[in-house]
Amino acid sequence: MRNFTLPSEELMGSGHLGCQGCGGALAMRYALKAAGENTIVVIPACCWTIIAGPFPYSSLKVPVLHTAFETAAVAAAGVRAALDIQGNTETTVLAWAGDGGTFDIGLQALSGAAERNENIIYICYDNEAYMNTGIQRSGATPYLAWTTTTPEKTPKTEPKKDIMAIMVAHRIPYAATATIAYPDDFIRKVQKAKSIYGTKFLHVLAPCPPGWKAPSELAITLSRLAVQTRVFPLYEVEDGERYILNRPKEETALPVSEYLKLQGRFSHLTEQEIQEIQKIIDTRWQRLLRLVSESS
């Protein structure tokens, strides 16, 4: 009566330094199950710099190259080039960066790699703020959310950057969203990315219980609610053109309040603000549906 068909191979070990209920840790576990043993992971400054463990330890059973904040994509492209020169086209190179290193600090390197169509998989595990340095706002922090640099009295007034639109605009062969409550979907997308030549980009929503001020046991629930409320729709874009929606569009969405009310970072919101967020989500959903229907 299994609910999922996860590969049994474990390439992430116990003893890592992720917090209780870490969505980023679970995302890595799934990504490596899909990518397989023959993978090199490139990690810029982000939570995973810490989670993997300090020198001379690593909780990952694949090689890891720790690199500077802004360099995930270009360092991965370098590893790829080195492998190619050795005639090794089998090894997968996986850049693994947080939202800070993707949306903000590493964006130019990522844009450059995408423009050159470097043959790498780039996964951004997005926990929506600079979490390991103390929950500072990032370009991925949602509209009106609390962080330590956007306190409740002056929450973030800018919308979350649409990283998928940015990457799709590079017309890379494959871009997709995924999240930890849907492991089969997640793993299928990593495996699909592995089978495609060029720059592949995955935007993964990775709930962070301490940063979102939510109980750790709700990590999966929050990820699921993000999809069910359409805060974070699951979709794929091939060659910057073909949009594929992964959850049936006729499915009725839950109100966004179901998602917001479980998180302390949104506890200051007024009913009016929640309605405003709902409207933004509805508009974005309609836009996505339009893109899906236009490309089919």
Added chain:
Amino acid sequence: MRKPIVFTSEHEMPPMAVSLADMGHNRTGGWRYLRPIYSEKLAPCKSACPVGNDIPRILSLVSEGHYEDAWRLFRETSPLPGVCGRVCYHPCESFCNRKNFDEALSIASIERFVADACFGLEDRISERPRRSEKIAIVGSGPAGLTCAYFLAKDGYAVTVFEAASQPGGMLRLGIPSYRLPREVLDREIELIARWGVEFRTNIRVGQEIDIEKLWEQHDAVFIATGAHRGRALNIPGEEFALQGLEFLKAVNLSPNPSPTRRGEGSQGVRLGKKVLVIGGGNTAMDCARTALRLGAQPIVVYRRTREEMPAITEEIEEAEHEGVQFEFLAAPVAIHKLNDKLEVQCIRMKLGEPDKSGRRRPVPIPGSDFILRADSVLKAVGEEPDLSFISESLETSEGIVMDRSHELLERAGVFIGGDAQTGPSTVAQAMRSGKETAQAIMRFLRGERTPKPKKLEEALRVNFAYFAHMPRVPTPQLPVSERIANFAETKRALSPEQARAEATRCFSCGVCNNCDNCWVFCPDVAITRMNGTYEVNYDFCKGCGVCVEECPRSVISLVEEEL
């Protein structure tokens, strides 16, 4: 590597920052202040089942097509799955967690399917100690049969005394064959007899045999004589009305009840065309539906409204469906005989204040008398136990106490249960009583004390995210046109496909069915899949609680870590 690496000099260090070991030395279990533990819970259906059938496991077996295993699991807790699948009012379904999601599981129809699918099978009679103690059971209804089954399975010599010509008690005498075909009942009694239970029929305690003699000759006696004495109307002309239960017994014991032109048939009951049934309980419904099948036109006369009827709703609906007429808010005040016909003088009622039972009390409206004409009148206003065979001396000197606890009875070695103890109740409640009494008798004979009842935690929390809506499979029914002229069973069995589909709807509340969610969602890779089970590695589990939250069926509990 489970120890931290310590470099004592620069030369021991690698030339560049490269990892030499995994993080296994870092026992993150120390972060934990809440501990997840696997502890299966009691499914609400199983908790509600009077005989404690292991419903989630049975449904899981059915969903996989293992019907024989399912049947054997039923028989561990109940000797009458074929009977219960048909006549039990399935309290299990009322408590099914799935009713909060879409619709409750159709548990009774699956039980019936399993019993039908395994009709030819027999219990595996296990090697068991032959015990010297002899036990007499008075009455072979659901309480007596169940008690006999469990005692015989434990090696005791059991004799069941039955006043009627065949065993079964109310199952045979009270329940019409369109609800419970006789071959089903016969077969399940036969399987009980295979365990060595002796049935002695046509022996009425108090007439053919004396209760005190039984007590002398046996090590324990169980009185399970049921509630067969019909209550009186206490109105003038009562003698013209027939007890509904007596009518049912006559029809149910006749080999071939069939409709006759004027209701004069092999069953030896002269009914006529127009039949009034007084009362609103299950006996009244059985009387009306039986009369209908004998060619009569029954009218149920009840002093309150449909809402207050004590009969099970399903029975009322079936009666209405088959064309039984109802005269609500009417009570008989006298019966007159004119020539061959009866005139029932009734008074119109209205509902007043609620009484003890919470139902609104019927209040007569003065001067509202009216006449209902009929060929016969059946009274079905309740039954009560007839315990006149218990002599005063036994009752007083040895302390027969009508008490659920069995405590005082155990001292005497005389036990009472089923409807004889409680008054009319359901088949399943009588079976529970029979089963509990079997256990009480065993304890009595072995000099053991009554154990404190252990209350298991119920599995009430279901994570609906892991289930898809699926409508309940309706129980197939015989069309009305094909049922009112005969005693054919009105409910049909599910097909194997329907039964399996319905069984897959089970949430398996509180019972792990290896869905893997705990293993899949552990961010710390601290759960290991074993052969069919899971194990938490407490060296690394940080106690985040994700596995507890994502377990669809509350098998995992989170407890505070002891310091």
